[in-house]
Amino acid sequence: MSDNDGKKTLGVRGGGAGRSGSVKQSFSHGRTKNVVVETKRKRVVVPKPGAGAAAGATGGKGPIGGSGGKRPAGISDAEMERRLKALQAAKAREVEEAAQREAEEKARAEERDRLRAEKEQKEREQREAEEAIKRKAEEEERKEREAREAEEKKAKAAAAAAAQPAPEDAARKARDAGKAAPAPRRETVDNDDRGRGRGRDDSGRRSGKLTLNQALSGGEGGRQKSMAAMKRKQERARQKAMGGAQAREKVIRDVQLPEAITVAELANRMAERVADVVKALMQMGIMATQNQTIDADTAELIIEEFGHKMTRVSDADVEDVIQQVEDKEEDLQSRPPVITIMGHVDHGKTSLLDAIRNTSVTSGEAGGITQHIGAYQVTTKDGQVLSFLDTPGHAAFTSMRSRGAQVTDIVVLVVAADDAVMPQTVEAINHAKAAGVPMIVAINKIDKHSANPTKVRTDLLQHEVVVEQMSGEVQDVEVSAHTGQGLDQLLEAIALQAEILELKANPNRPAVGAVIEAQLDVGRGPVATVLVQNGTLRQGDIFVVGEQYGKVRALINDKGERVAEAGPSVPVEVLGLNGTPEAGDVLNVTETDAQAREIAEYRAHAAKEKRAAAGAATTLDQLLQKAKDDANVSELPILVKADVQGSAEAIVQAMEKIGNDEVRVRVLHSGVGAITETDVGLAEASGCPVIGFNVRANAPARNAANQKGVEIRYYSVIYDLVDDVKAAASGLLSNEIRENFIGYANIKEVFKVSNVGKVAGCLVTEGVARRSAGVRLLRDNVVIHEGTLKTLKRFKDEVSEVISGQECGMAFENYDDIRPGDVIEIFEREEIKRTLA
Template identity: 45%
Template sequence: MSKVRIYSLAKDLGVDNAKMLEILDGLGVSYKSVSSTIEEDTVELIKQILEEEARDGAPAAAAEAQPQTTPPAQAQAAQPQVNQGQAQGAQPQVAAASSPTATAEREPQVAAAAPAEAEVPHRAPVVTIMGHVDHGKTSLLDYIRKTKVAAKEAGGITQHVGAFEAQTSKGRIVFIDTPGHEAFTTIRARGANVADIAIIVIAADDSLMPQTREAIAHAQAAKVPMIVAINKVDLPQADAERVKTDLTQLNLVPEEYGGDLVVVPVSAKTGEGVEDLLEYISLTAELEDLRADPKAPFSGVIIESRVDRQAGVLATVMVQQGTLHVGDFLVVGEGYGKIKAMTDSAGGRIKEAGPSTPVQVLGFSEAPASGETVLSAKNEHAAREVIGARASDRRDSENARERRKLTLEEMMGELGETRTVNLILRADTQGSVEAIQGILARKESDDVKINVMLAGIGAPTEGDVLLASTAEATILCFSVTPSGGVKKVADTKGVDIKSFRIIYELIDEVDRLLKGNVEPVFEERYLGRAEVRMVIRHPKSGNIAGSYVTDGMFRRNAKAKVTRGKAVVYEGTVVGLKRFKDDVREVQQGYECGINLDWEGVLEGDIIEASEMVEVEQA
């Protein structure tokens, strides 16, 4: 019995994918995504259901069928006048209505015939491309740009806008053309989610690499749909099946293996599979039901900015809601500007831009940072009032307290709920990474899940800190330490980086995180006592107390209390222990040792008592 893909059937029957999935859910048919296949008998059932709905005049059927009544030629003719373009090829009439004029003309009919959410037009998806260096991210973007962007004589300020719009058979797709997860996460770190879909590019001759894993972790943290493009399939050594198998090790299961990950073989050199990739992007966007109101108050995000020697500050803005016009006042952070000119992604001057439209704006006095939210103001006075209030709020916050860190309860929720602890793991070797991951896997329970967002070799990077900041994760390091620059960024963003040299100390820290909002209770427990028999002057270590352990045992890093006669003369820490010339972790009763305290006043005859803080098990 032949099978058919869900999205192909939806196209043939003149309904959108969401409607098709709704019918399948009603029939109890299981599927992974719109690219899954269904049996021929199921197809017949679906046709019968749609025919019955059409006969009964069901509103749902009418609403789904209505977009198909617009002739393709008419929809195509309307396309250049639409700021935000058609989001879905299956809904040309709704997409065309995204023009402010068309929306006003059709508004009464839409309000009477369709649900409230249908009044808001669809918008084009915004896509970012990420992956390992040299796997072909830029080459893929270049191919799409050359084949899907109409040639246009540049009459604007600059050729580079930071994003471009591709016209496909399914409508408009916007690509952010600064590939890489660093740029993507920098924007997200400021609270903006500019991309709707992430394309992970993996070379067919190289498979998963460190930056591939990082890119996947960043996309997962952003909770955006992922599509994997296996690039370079034209090479003789290409092995796409190996890539698919390796993906399963990250719990990413391709559709053909029974999972829900869309994987598309492509070649940025020959163009093979690129049309399929664009179609999958449109299908994913349709399922996400991306909408934006061109009549709503304007809001957008800064993609990038730079200072041009002749023009001045040029900032690329992605319009997310509303419509942007030349002459509008914009507020970004504690600065503002008036739009003197706007350039579209093809280099031409424009006067307005709707949702999902990248535009380069001339008018700011200072270059705004990537990821900053952009809002409009009625006039200069209103803009000044907004930035004045923001500056006042910032000063009040700085004077009142330092940047607050989230408590464990806030990060993990209340007791009784299933909680997830997000971790980023960095270690010195792959063997260490795998060993720690194995231990962590055994720590999970029904109440607490461990999500290792990223595990890699080497010191943590600024990218790790950005990921941890947006995902509220802790960075654990084993036998590697962060650089001063990374530590500074972590302090600024309130990210915890914890470094360990001993594996069980790292595991103890994980145990503490897993306990969530239960405040640990500690008690001081006696370890041992030693008598100082001589003081050794050491040029580097300072005074070392040559001692004899008379009771119990001594341990490095234990608490120390020094008594002289009946008086306590010092309380501190055992910073070092030696047996002869060797550094040791602990010394038992009946042995001599050298005790190094963080204090230089120890004398012969002093008694040193050691203790440690031990967490008490709570009922």
């Protein structure tokens, strides 16, 4: 739309003539523009006759509820009602959204007010803190100034008194002063005097000091100094004002130097700044940070550079805290003897101990054999206390018997009168001799008809054990665990031997003991059976045992009762370890938990390095040879979990003995405690079964084993375990191929047959010739071919075999060099299954 003069105009829709005018528009940056606007009058629509009736029919409403409108054609009442409701709902939503926006805006305003208030509060607190620091600094500065002025006054008074002039000089000076009274002048001091605080001008005196405002304003390149730095600078200024800083006396320290130490730790032990130590290292040509480790020789040079004394120590010195001092004779008291019962399997060791204790130990052992080291205390009729160790007699428990011999005082060697000396009996004798402990021979099962105690004594002579009846020094007692015969004499012999040994210990000292057995109990955690050898072990003691440490949470004796303490020669179960120790480890009580932890960590680290060194101590040739040997050897991997440490070790040793040059058993992992999901995962990755000895798998482990197809086998008797593993390992052996010669044939003539080749006309001279058998061609008793027959014919018929004395035709598969006079050797191969011995 445009007006008459050609300018563009803005129009408003509507009928009728319009009015024109101009409007001033404002834009950004202060720009304006005049625009011509034409306003048109509203068009008035005059209703046609009859429209009033239509409007009355619709209630005086328009199509959408407006007044005076006309309903569009084809719209029903229901549709009109629906549209009205939709319009009302839209208006309600708009009102609700407007209220919600208003509430959100109000919440945002409140949050802004709260944040602004918090910010102002923080700024106010910061200003108050800065003002407090400033006031404190000014107060300290004022006190120091007053003290300095007082010291200056004292110094001047002393100087005046020392340089007091003579009376006539004083009078002359007074007259001169009276004649010429000079105007008061301002004393001038140079910058050095002002810096030293000796000038009288206050501004000059303070010009050399660092105020809080100067520190906060970043006077030195924008760096802000700490209060400690300011105080150090003030102290230096004060010492300078007093006539120079006094050199502090150097403190010479004794520095303990291990084999390797970090720079920061070295500086800490010397009480020197780390930066100074790093600087000294740089001057020596060593670029090291405070966290880097340096060797002992370099550290020694640094210690000498700083003027300290050095003491070389080793990592093993952490164990010095448990080095025991020799007990004084007056502190020693008598202790019960420790008796170990040894002998061959099924010779009645545990039954003999049952008879002594009047209990039944054997009934609780699987298969009727002892598979754990049992520790018991027995009180005799005379009131004497004896400590017994019952060791297994099976060959797999040799190491357990050796540990039993190391902690014992007396060995009771049980030999069955009807079985005499057996291999494990000889091992027990050797253990006792190696430990240097006296021996008492108990000839058991004397009540049997086949008992021959004389043969037992004679057999013992072969192993240099001479009993008293053979004019020797070793006591021997004929006993019967079944009838109780000779038990009193055995106890008397033990008491006599203990009296000869004069066993003594000091109960009033930190305990020292030996771990007889260790296990992982589900409810109680790691449990160790400890025989206290010296001192007294009390509840609450902190101890280290092997690579483990702990605090005694509870002590349980052999009867299952909780006790508060255990003296020398008393076997107890100890609870409170952080891990399962090895059977045979030594228990030592320490003063602090830190000492125990440090010793245990050192031992664990040393053991880890030892294992790593053992694995790395091989040359390339050895590695290649080992790889070559392993390629020719089939392995049966297994994973072993046992109830106690001793059983696990015995099983591993038994597994190592199974096998030969072709097959061997490899124990991937052995441990104590229940079979866990981790064990099943390892077994699945290695494709091996899991063997549980007196333990079971927990629920997650069983589910994982079922899903992954891992076999879990449970055993309670070591015989069955060894036999099953041996049978499984035998399955890895390749079958032995054995050849059985079934016949010989001589070649008489050689014929050429079309489509077949050369055919040998033969006479079977011995045995039988079979079509399915293997054949060798011998020429001058030398094998020139080995293979199979292509054809075996009798006359023109193909036959399966030809017996001795008959003629036949033979043709070899892929071989034609046959001649008259050659001999054909006929044989069959047979596979024989091999087993491990």
